[in-house]
Structures are given as C-alpha cells and as structure tokens.
Amino acid sequence: MSELVLELRNVHKAIKGKKIIKGINLELFSGEVLGFLGPNGSGKTTTLRMIVGLIRMTKGEVFIAGHSIEKDFVKAMKNVGCIIENPEMYDxxxxxxxxxxxxxxxxxxxxxxxxxxxxxxxxxxxxxxxxxxxxxxxxxxxxxxxxxxxxPKLLILDEPANGLDPAGISEFRKLIQKLAHEESMAVLVSSHILAEIEMMCDRVAIIKQGEVVQVTTVKNIVKDQGIIWKIKEVQQGKKILEEEFQTAVQLKEDQTLLAFIGEDQVSMVNKRFMEADVGLLYVNKNQKSLEDLFLALTAGDEIV
Amino acid sequence: MKLYSLVGNEVFKIIMKKRLWVIVGILIILIGLFAYGEHYTRERTQSQIAERLGIDDVDDWREITNQQLLDLERRLDNPFIPEEGRASIQVRAEQLRYYLAEDINPTTFSAAQFMSNFMEQSIFLFLPLLIILLASDIVSKESTTGTIKLLMTRPVPRWKILTSKLLALTILEMIVILLMAVIALGISYITFGHGGFREPVITGFRVVNGELDASNIQTVSRGTYIFMTYSLGYIVAFSIGKMALMVSVLVKSTAASIGIMMSSLIGGTFLSFFISDWEITRYLFNVNLRLTDFLSGDLQPVEGLSLSFSIGVLLLWALAATLVAFGVFSYKDILD
Missing domain, CATH: 1.10.238 (Recoverin; domain 1)
Structure with a gap:
C-alpha cells in the first residue's frame, strides 16, 4: 500500500512582487519516482527549495509525511534526504x-x-x-x-546526473529504482536530460512559468510514442498503412513514416512492406516522445 | 538534536579551515617584532638618560627613575599641554613616585610587563582584527560555497544552527585570547628573561573633568593585572565576534564581510577623533574598545567614559548584533 509522502497544496512564491510560482499542486507516493521537468527559469529549483524549507512560500502549504514544512520543520525534514542544485560539501x-x-x-x-x-x-x-x-x-x-x-521517506535530487559519466549514470539509475521499488522511497528528480527522466521515472510533471502544465505517467507516453519506418517508396508505404491497417500516418520532415500502432502489429506491417517491396531500410520506436511532449508544452516559452 | 554535538561540529570546521593557524602565525611574527622593538626602545631611553646624567653606569635605577620623573614634571609645566593630557602625565608621574617610595624597580622590563603591555596595545585594533579574521566567514563561507543548504536541510531548526555557530565562536575567541597570552609569555620570556609576575602594579587612577582622581588607587600583583587585562580583552573579542557574526549572516561574500567589519572598526575610530564633542560618539563601539586604559590610567579618546559604561556599551552592541543575526538567519530565503 503506497502512502502519500509529499503533498504540495496551491504553492505560491513571489520575490520582490514578481510571481515566480503560481499555484503548484503535486502529490508523490512512496515507491514512486517522479521526474520534474521544466525549462530554465520555470521555477523548478525554487519549488524544490520550498519543499525543503530553504525558501518560504508566500501562499500554500507543503506536507512531508503529513507534517507541514513551515509549522513542523524538524518533523518534516526527518523524512527528507536531498541534494539541491550542486552537491556542495566542505571541501x-x-x-x-x-x-x-x-x-x-x-x-x-x-x-x-x-x-x-x-x-x-x-x-x-x-x-x-x-x-x-x-x-x-x-x-x-x-x-x-x-x-x-x-x-529517508522522500528523496529529492536536483540534477543528480550532472558530472556523472555514462557508467555512473546507469549505476545511479539502478540505485534510484532500487531505492524506490525495494525500500519504497518516494523520489523526486529534476533533470534536463529527458532520456534520463524517461528511463528512471514512473511519472513526470512538466512545469512552465511557475505552473505545472502536465502530470503524466511515463507508461502513457511510451504507449503513445509510435513507430517510425524509413522506406524508399514513402507514398506507397503510407497507403499500405492507411488502407490495410486503418491507422493515421504522419509523413515526417526527414521522409520517415510515423504511425501509432500496437507492437504486436509491427511485424505484420514489416511483412507487408517486404512483400510490397517498398524498400524498407529500418524500423524503430519513436525515441523522442518525451522531448516532443516537452517541447510542445513549453513551446515559445521565454525565460521570465 | 544535542546542541553540544552541533557546537563540536562547528569548532571542528573552524579548526580544519586552518584560519586559526594563520592567526597563530600572525601572532608569533607580530609579538616577536613587538618584543624586539620594546627591548630596543628600553635600552635606548636608558642610555640616553644615562648620557644626560653624565654617568656610564645605568645600573642604578633610582637615578634613572628620578630623571624620568623630573622630565614628566617639566612637561607638566608646559602651558600648551591640554588638560586631559596633563592628567595622564600626572598618572605616570604618580606611578613613578610610588615606585620610588616603595623601592620597586620599574626600569627592568619583565615578561609580565610585556604581556600586559601587549594586550594594552592590541585591544583596540589588533585583537579586533584577529577576531574579524576568525569570525567573518563563519556563515558567509557557507553561503558562498553553498554548504549552507546542507546545514539547513537537516532536521534541526535554524536558530539551533546559528546558536551552535555562536557558541563555537565564543569558545574560539577564548582560544585566541589564550594563544595571545601563551605566545606573548613564551617570546617575552626568551627576550627579557625574567618573569616578574609578583611585582606590584598600581591601578585605579581616574580622570574626572580633566583632573586626576587618585582616590581609588590600588596595588595588585602583575599576575593579577595580566589576568584583568586579558579578561577585558576577552570582552572586546566577545563583542567584536558577535558583530562579525551578524555581518557574516547579512552579506554573502567573506571578502565583503571582512571589509565591512574592518572599515567600520577603523572608520569609527576616525569619526571619534573628529567629532569627539558630539554626545553620540560615546555610544559607538569603537571608542569603547580601550578597556585596559581604565586600569592603567591612560587617556580615553572620549571624555567621561568609565569601565562599566564601556563594557555596557560593548555588550549592548553584541546583544543587538546577535538579535539581528538571529532574526535574519531564521527568516531569510536561501536563493543561491
């Protein structure tokens, strides 16, 4: 049974009259890894700092394991381990x-x-x-x-993959998933590396200009991410997909076809392409799905 | 969380930062120079007096002391010396007369005399500078390097973190005073070769309205006198330390923190020279730093101060600084 470890209720922050955070609501349960995504200046770090009490909220409340961070700082922080921004130590x-x-x-x-x-x-x-x-x-x-x-019941990591080499990142990812799934910690990770978030997290929250614009499970994104075909006879292939598999097909800029179909159908499509001799070069999963979602949601966003 | 383990952490951090070793180094060099200078001046004055008296033998201290007394009395006859200066010359003359009457030799310079002299000369500038060096980075360094975030995300309330720093600082101020005493004792013993802790010192002169008030004079041993001067030194170290702590909380950079403290220390002293008539200058901490002068009877920069008044002013400054430091530290946002 997973328990509610972190709750943000309508959290606001204004610094010198400027609204930085405009009402964030977020819930995080034990055993779950939540990715916190947002462009520079979107208020990611400010939010993390408010969660651990480094910055005071102008409005709203944060509860960690049921304790309010402002009213019951010591009890709340007993449940938190964190790295905020850089891993500063006494050198x-x-x-x-x-x-x-x-x-x-x-x-x-x-x-x-x-x-x-x-x-x-x-x-x-x-x-x-x-x-x-x-x-x-x-x-x-x-x-x-x-x-x-x-x-800790709640682990907060701000840009944890910074400075780690690929082997280190992979070790780290395994460690985080082990902590979450075996020791049932709730983990909140912010990162710029989208692929990292996608591989490590169960859910992602995307923040833009001080507001959470979408919270979704990674499974959801992965499910919808689609398949890409690189073929020579693009129009013919598109027709086959549309007519024989009744699916919407996008012809992308790089002359590849993108379709959202179940994985069980992929081999059938491939077989048809071979028979029709459309010149199949490769077939791939659409890897950029989170990036697409991120860019779409934060499009035209200027640093404020 | 146990406060003493937090204080232990803070003391450990300060010692590991090696600032204390820098202070020890400065002390050894400066005290060495000071001892050499003192030794050199002594010999020169003695030989000058001996020359004037037309004798080769400077062993007879009575003659030399008599001559010094005469010099002082002659200076008192000078009509251009201001009233306040007159009183302090009178104090010195009075001391010499006392030594003559009691058959005490004031010309031999002892390690004990050096120790109290050193504190008297350091208390208003050198000692505060050492304390500033020690205390100015106690919070600001954590802000600059970002380790403040480590401290503030532990399950320990902020006031407790600052209290541990404050107590650690108070302990280290004591250590600095002890270091001064030990190093001064060691070096002066090598230089002057004789302790003199039992020799009597007369203290308790006061200058009231430009007149010498000798009604409260007392004789104490040099050892007791040293204890008194170093205790007064600790009061100065204590209050300067609290002010440096406050500045360290208020500004992020250690360089700025040291700069602000040094300029207010030196600037305030200048200010008190120029506008010493103004009532308010007596409430500046700078003019109240020369606590040991109340023991030796030297002239105060502002008239009408007393030992208890000056200690009171210093402690008030320390209290105010501590309150500001706690207020700001408990509520400030850690933004970077």
Missing part, C-alpha cells in the same frame, strides 16, 4: 568527515550505515581524501550518499 574536509558531520545532525545513523552507503555509491577508495581533490562526479556520489544515508 577542506574528507568525504568521510563530511558524512560524519551531517550524520551527527540526524538521529540514528550508525557507522555501519555510513560505510554501507559509501560502498553503495562506490566511494570506498577515496572517502578519506579531501573533497577538494574530488571530481564533480565523485562529489555527486558523495552527495547521493549523504542524501540516502538516513533512509
């Missing part, structure tokens, strides 16, 4: 000393648990070195370690 201390200082500010983080998270993020070898010798990716790992060491 004149070692990674281990950083973790020790932060652990001492929480209740019940044992030395064993600290060692466990250090190995979880693959930092055993460098943990006793000073942080100023770390690369951005290593700082990011240390940041993740400090965020998860208290086993």
């Amino acid at each position: 004149y201390l070692s990674g281990w000393e950083n973790l020790k200082i932060l652990a001492s500010m929480e209740k019940g983080i044992t030395k064993e648990r600290m060692k466990e998270v250090v190995s979880l993020v693959g930092m055993e070898k460098r943990i006793d070195d000073k942080v100023y010798t770390y690369s951005l990716g290593m700082k990011q790992r240390l940041g993740i370690a400090q965020a998860i060491m208290k086993r």
Whole structure:
C-alpha cells in the first residue's frame, strides 16, 4: 500500500512582487519516482527549495509525511534526504568527515550505515581524501550518499546526473529504482536530460512559468510514442498503412513514416512492406516522445 | 538534536579551515617584532638618560627613575599641554613616585610587563582584527560555497544552527585570547628573561573633568593585572565576534564581510577623533574598545567614559548584533 509522502497544496512564491510560482499542486507516493521537468527559469529549483524549507512560500502549504514544512520543520525534514542544485560539501574536509558531520545532525545513523552507503555509491577508495581533490562526479556520489544515508521517506535530487559519466549514470539509475521499488522511497528528480527522466521515472510533471502544465505517467507516453519506418517508396508505404491497417500516418520532415500502432502489429506491417517491396531500410520506436511532449508544452516559452 | 554535538561540529570546521593557524602565525611574527622593538626602545631611553646624567653606569635605577620623573614634571609645566593630557602625565608621574617610595624597580622590563603591555596595545585594533579574521566567514563561507543548504536541510531548526555557530565562536575567541597570552609569555620570556609576575602594579587612577582622581588607587600583583587585562580583552573579542557574526549572516561574500567589519572598526575610530564633542560618539563601539586604559590610567579618546559604561556599551552592541543575526538567519530565503 503506497502512502502519500509529499503533498504540495496551491504553492505560491513571489520575490520582490514578481510571481515566480503560481499555484503548484503535486502529490508523490512512496515507491514512486517522479521526474520534474521544466525549462530554465520555470521555477523548478525554487519549488524544490520550498519543499525543503530553504525558501518560504508566500501562499500554500507543503506536507512531508503529513507534517507541514513551515509549522513542523524538524518533523518534516526527518523524512527528507536531498541534494539541491550542486552537491556542495566542505571541501577542506574528507568525504568521510563530511558524512560524519551531517550524520551527527540526524538521529540514528550508525557507522555501519555510513560505510554501507559509501560502498553503495562506490566511494570506498577515496572517502578519506579531501573533497577538494574530488571530481564533480565523485562529489555527486558523495552527495547521493549523504542524501540516502538516513533512509529517508522522500528523496529529492536536483540534477543528480550532472558530472556523472555514462557508467555512473546507469549505476545511479539502478540505485534510484532500487531505492524506490525495494525500500519504497518516494523520489523526486529534476533533470534536463529527458532520456534520463524517461528511463528512471514512473511519472513526470512538466512545469512552465511557475505552473505545472502536465502530470503524466511515463507508461502513457511510451504507449503513445509510435513507430517510425524509413522506406524508399514513402507514398506507397503510407497507403499500405492507411488502407490495410486503418491507422493515421504522419509523413515526417526527414521522409520517415510515423504511425501509432500496437507492437504486436509491427511485424505484420514489416511483412507487408517486404512483400510490397517498398524498400524498407529500418524500423524503430519513436525515441523522442518525451522531448516532443516537452517541447510542445513549453513551446515559445521565454525565460521570465 | 544535542546542541553540544552541533557546537563540536562547528569548532571542528573552524579548526580544519586552518584560519586559526594563520592567526597563530600572525601572532608569533607580530609579538616577536613587538618584543624586539620594546627591548630596543628600553635600552635606548636608558642610555640616553644615562648620557644626560653624565654617568656610564645605568645600573642604578633610582637615578634613572628620578630623571624620568623630573622630565614628566617639566612637561607638566608646559602651558600648551591640554588638560586631559596633563592628567595622564600626572598618572605616570604618580606611578613613578610610588615606585620610588616603595623601592620597586620599574626600569627592568619583565615578561609580565610585556604581556600586559601587549594586550594594552592590541585591544583596540589588533585583537579586533584577529577576531574579524576568525569570525567573518563563519556563515558567509557557507553561503558562498553553498554548504549552507546542507546545514539547513537537516532536521534541526535554524536558530539551533546559528546558536551552535555562536557558541563555537565564543569558545574560539577564548582560544585566541589564550594563544595571545601563551605566545606573548613564551617570546617575552626568551627576550627579557625574567618573569616578574609578583611585582606590584598600581591601578585605579581616574580622570574626572580633566583632573586626576587618585582616590581609588590600588596595588595588585602583575599576575593579577595580566589576568584583568586579558579578561577585558576577552570582552572586546566577545563583542567584536558577535558583530562579525551578524555581518557574516547579512552579506554573502567573506571578502565583503571582512571589509565591512574592518572599515567600520577603523572608520569609527576616525569619526571619534573628529567629532569627539558630539554626545553620540560615546555610544559607538569603537571608542569603547580601550578597556585596559581604565586600569592603567591612560587617556580615553572620549571624555567621561568609565569601565562599566564601556563594557555596557560593548555588550549592548553584541546583544543587538546577535538579535539581528538571529532574526535574519531564521527568516531569510536561501536563493543561491
């Protein structure tokens, strides 16, 4: 049974009379990874900062595990692990000393648990070195370690893939999904890397000019994403799809055909194309679906 | 969350930042120079006096002290010396007379004398500068590097975080005073070679309306006198530290924070020179920093101050700064 971990109710923020956030409502349940998407200046980071109490709201409320962040800060923050923007650490201390200082500010983080998270993020070898010798990716790992060491109910990660190499990103993605699905953490991730969000998240919330414009499950996007065919005889292929499979077909700019059909039908279409000798070059899933959705929703958006 | 573990964290951070070692380095260099200078001036004055008296032997301190007393009395006859200056010369003359009467040799310079002199000379500028160096980045560095976000997203209320920083700072101010004492003692012992902690000092002169008031004079041992001057030093360190903490909360950059504190320290002292007639200058913290002068009987920059008044003003500044720091720290948005 999943439980409501984070709730934003009609959250507003104005800075010097300028409305930055205009009424955000959002719910996040345990065991779920929610991607938070938005162009620069859309209010992503401001919203994340309000959730963890770094910025005060002008109106509205945030509840973490049932506790109001403004009225019951300590109880609410007991359930939160986070990295906000960059993984800043005390660079004149070692990674281990950083973790020790932060652990001492929480209740019940044992030395064993600290060692466990250090190995979880693959930092055993460098943990006793000073942080100023770390690369951005290593700082990011240390940041993740400090965020998860208290086993929070809510994990907030702002641009966590920054500075990680491809292998690191893939490890990180597995770690996040493990935390969400096995330890049933609720994870809120903001990122610019759409493919990353798509692979990692269960749902995405798209924010534009201080408002959430769409919340949808990734499954939904993936289901609708369509199939692309690259063939020589474009018009003939389009006709076959339209007449024999009764589906709407788009002829795209790059002379490919895009159709929304079930995966079970794809092999039948391919067989027909071979028989009709339309010169089939390749067939592919439409990978840019989230990007398309993102661009469509945030089109013409200027930084405000 | 236990407050002492938070304070422990803050002390650990300050020590690991190595600022304290910079302060130790500055102290060693400066005290070394000061001790050498003091030693050199002493020898010169003695040989000058001996030359004037036409003697080779400067071993007879009575003669030299007598001569110094005569010099002072001659200066008092000068009609162009202002009333306030007159009183402070009178204090010095009175001290010399006392030494002669009590058969105490004031010309040999002891480690103890150096220690109290050093604090008397540092209390209004050098000591505040060291404290500014130590305290100015205590919050601003966390803002600049962004680690403030780490602190503020723990399940610890903001006031507790600032309290831990404030207490850590208060402990480190004490450590700075102790370092000053230890380093001054070590270097002066090497230079002057004799302790002199039991020698008596006369204190308690006051200047009231330009007149010397000797009704409250007391004799204490040099050791007690040192304890008193360093305690007064701690009061200065305490209040300057709280002001630096406030500025550190208010501005984001450490450089700006140090700059603001230094310019207000030095600027305020200038201001008090130029408009010392103005009533309000006595409430500036700058003019109340020379607490040790109330013990030695030296001239105050603004007339009519007393030890308790000056301590009161400093503590009020510290209190006000602390209140502002807490107010701002508890409510400010962390935007970057």
